[in-house]
Amino acid sequence: MRRFLWVFLLFLLVGFCYAQDKFDFSGYLKNETSFRIEGLNNDLTKFKNIIELSGQYKIKDDELVFFAKTKYWYDAMYDFRDEYDSGQHYQGHIQRADWLRDCYLDYIKGPWFLRLGKQQVAWGQSDGIAVLDRVNPFDLTEYWLQDFVDLRIPLWMANINYSPKLNSNLQILIIPDFEQSTAAYPYAPFVFYSTQRFENWRKGQGGVDLNIHYPGKQLENSTFGLQWSDRIGDLDYTLNYLNGFYYSVRNYTIYVSGPPQGGPTSFWKVDRSFKRWKMYGASMNKTFTNPGPLQGITLRGDFAYYDDEPMYWGDPIIASSSGIKRLDNIFWLLGVDKYVFTNWLVSFQYAEYILQNSKPGATTARRNYFFNPYTYGPQDPLEHIFSIKISTDFLHERLKPEILWSFTDDNQGRLSPKVTYELKDNIWLTLGIHYFYGSEFDSNGQFRDQSQAYMNVKYTF
């Protein structure tokens, strides 16, 4: 109820401001429908209806501006399909405070730019692979299929920027807010293999004592970020630092035995906690603009050193974590883009995710493998990740086809062709397919039975 009061107040504000020509407003209504195309179950997997409203009010020209964006959605698929009933409570409609996507005040004066409030901050140069883009947690209830603007979970923060000279910027982030990254709940179409497996195990036990330990609400538990951006010649670069709580919770499971002479029975105790970590990174981009064989090519790169990244380890045969280990990992990515044949944009990315103990002997005869947190399958000590995206347009940019193929060296990946058509200025239609393949223990392969065809209809105003 409280959220709608907020929206009501917002609209009152809109009415007041509109008359003064200081208000700008837009939004959309959208339906997203998808069908499973794998196996015999070619049935409905999403019927999501979304409304989003955005508005800005210029309190003092461009110097002081208030901006807010709200969003609500309802996925009726959970009403239509009995087998998904269990997930409806969490997956059928928007959760908690997620309805407020942005709510901040901008102050721009000379070299200063302050953005205070709920917002998202994107770091890095990569497309679809979060190397440096770790300031906000992610909503993975539909895996990585949503646009990144919808994937990131906004946080309340102070985003302070100072530009000491042209083309440079120092950004300081102070984030007292905390939200965890969310994954699909058990029985939802894109539930992670590890989540569903844990749920199955939990239901099979007599009793499981599950405790989640969130970071305390003290200032020292805030996340702090720092980014320096500058330009050397025609190369843009950033230096990044992030220090805060890892947004994905980590389980620690122990078996508590009851006393042999009666008393409380034995039970499993699962503690879920968030660990602090640090990220040091850098990014760059450069377009070769001068005549020569490389002219027209854009190079992009991200590099991140994850200090104390909390990871699982254990025996992948039984797919059960034996504990949490803190590793210092490296994740880097290089991307190349170029227009070919007039208006065909080809974009290629290669990334390596290198675990600290990737050297021989890291895994032992006792099968102490590191786990892929999505699946509890064994994680390669050195993961090679590739993506290729080709996009173009026809009919005066009315028809926009695109194909994305992302894959790793483990013969698993995702192929996502789509086409967007502008019916009118305010009505857009998208048709596409997400085809997953690979082993059920791999990130994409776990959804090999969830390949889908989808259609989105968007009405904007």
Add this chain to the structure above:
Amino acid sequence: MKRIFLLMLGITLIAGYALAQELEYFHVYKPKDGMTADEIMRIKYFNKYTLFAHDVQYTGKAYFIDKSGSIRERSTARKRINLGRASDGIAYKDLTVFTGPAQVKGLANLAWSYINPDRDQDVWLWLPSLKRIRKVSASQADDSFLGADFTVEDISTRRFEDETYKLVKEENFTGYTSDFMKKTYSVNTPCFVIEATPKRANWYYSRRLVWIDKNYGVNIYEEKYDANGKKFMTLFRGYEIFNVDGKEYPIQMFLEGKDLRSGHCTDIINETVKIDQGLSEDLFTERALSQSRW
């Protein structure tokens, strides 16, 4: 000694000639009778990129009209700052922000153009769907400009050095009638008619005929011809003269491109124009892009 003197004289003459080719930023140039085609076209390009002004801001709309009469619309806010700076070779910087419709609202394009005509633009995009800046390669010159009936080079990248020129005739332009605007423009405007031939082999047009306004040195009309000599595209530009501190600035207010093969037509109308407002170069940076809210 004589040889050295002759060499020095030669170098001086060549340097002087080269300097004469370059027009100085922030001045107003107009063509005169007796000028060569090259001289006229240099002025035309100078005016095309508004190099007479320090900065220009526009708001406007683009209309995409297909053969059946169906119309799509985009609205934009554009800013340009002219620099002509030798230290980093930057000629000017452009920032274009889509303000409507809602599907593309907030999409922004920052482009830096260089004095060296062989050098591509540096381009950054603000992508609302990613809420981030993305460095991108410059669009190819023969690509359609935002889906319009003119190409990227028609609007933003074609330079004087890309073509050779021949003065065909001088005549009074008979006028251009826009069906969309229901108006006839530039009737009896005295013009130079110049034939421009691309230096690139197998380019998408074989030649252009360009009508240059004799009074202000702006191209008001052009026709493009394909390899078979068939006219396939026309472009009309309507200008208004703004008086700024006693100087006459020709500013393009209307642009209509017609693809004669498909029957598709694009109109760009500038609704508001502000000139020499003292824009800061800070507005043309990645940081400024990152302040986008939509």
